[in-house]
Amino acid sequence: MAARFIGAHMPTGKGLDHALRAGREIGCTAVQVFTSSPQQWKARQLSDEQIARFRAAREETELGPVFSHDSYLVNLCAPDAEVREKSVASLIGELRRCSALGLAGAVSHVGAHLGQGEDTGRRLAAENILRVLGETPDDAMLWMETTAGQGSALHWRFEHLAETLELCGGHRRIGVCLDTAHVFAAGYDVATPGGLEAVLEEFDRVIGLERLRAVHCNDSKKALGSRVDRHEHLGQGLIGEECFRALVNHPALESVPIVVETPEAETMHARNVRFLLDLRADG
Ligand SMILES: [Zn+2]
Ligand SMILES: [Zn+2]
DSSP states (O other), rough: OOOEEEEEEOTTTTTTTHHHHHHEEEEEEEEEEOOOOTTSSSSOOOOOHHHHHHHHHHHHHTTTTTEEOOOOTTTTOOOOOOHHHHHHHHHHHHHHHHHHOOOOOOEOOOOOOSSSOHHHHHHHHHHHHHHHHHSTTTOHHHHHHEOOOTTBSSSOSSHHHHHHHHHTTTTTTEEEEEEEEHHTTTTTOSSSSTHHHEHHHHEEHHTTTTGEEEEEOOOOOOOOOOOOOOOTTTTTSSSSSSHHHHHHGGGGGTSSEEEOOOOOOHHHHHHHHHHHHHHHHTO
16 A cells, blocks of 8 residues: 655644645645754744644544654753753753644654764663653653754664664663665765665664654655765655655555655645645555
């Protein structure tokens, strides 16, 4: 069976409820949003009215999984304790908003070790992930994203994610979000024929496919192994169409939401979502 839930990261400038309707209009059956400004520490408080409007839009649009992406500022393993504390508070706010809105999970980049080394980075990150989970509702899920490994970003190898998971005792509220552009830039060759299948097999062996809760579907402007994170429109980058065809027709991804985070959302998301929908074998 082909993927049932395909969509996009939708802009929320006109409101969270509007993002869902706009997503539906361009053919999305899954949507990712920011529940707060991704460039600011201070999060907006959601009013009861905003939550009610969002839930109404959710029902009206009949979307499948809707989930969020955390603030870009979050660094759970920052060397500066003050930044770590702000990050923990920010992520707690994110998961509380997810629960209030009824979202399936929050995707997080987790952090960058900034020279402390990856082991120290993962240890600090795991410690703080457990604090966040301990202070948030039981229905709020945290999905760690595979990164391109740009700079000192954690989690650019599947083994790294597996280790953080283990440091968290395999906590049931932790999932993983795989980003096609990130894994490619990190050195996983999803561009060759059969490449995506082999990479998903490796994911299954190292992490376990049952942890895969979402896919970010982006083409890459940068080369295999470059460790540089630059998204490109689908089919116009170095990954190419075959990977995306394999992705939306992979039996293990039938109920995993697949969303694009490509540039020029307002004008190009419709095209990129349509591109994915058209690659499905059963339309
Ligand atoms: Zn992503
Ligand atoms: Zn990226």
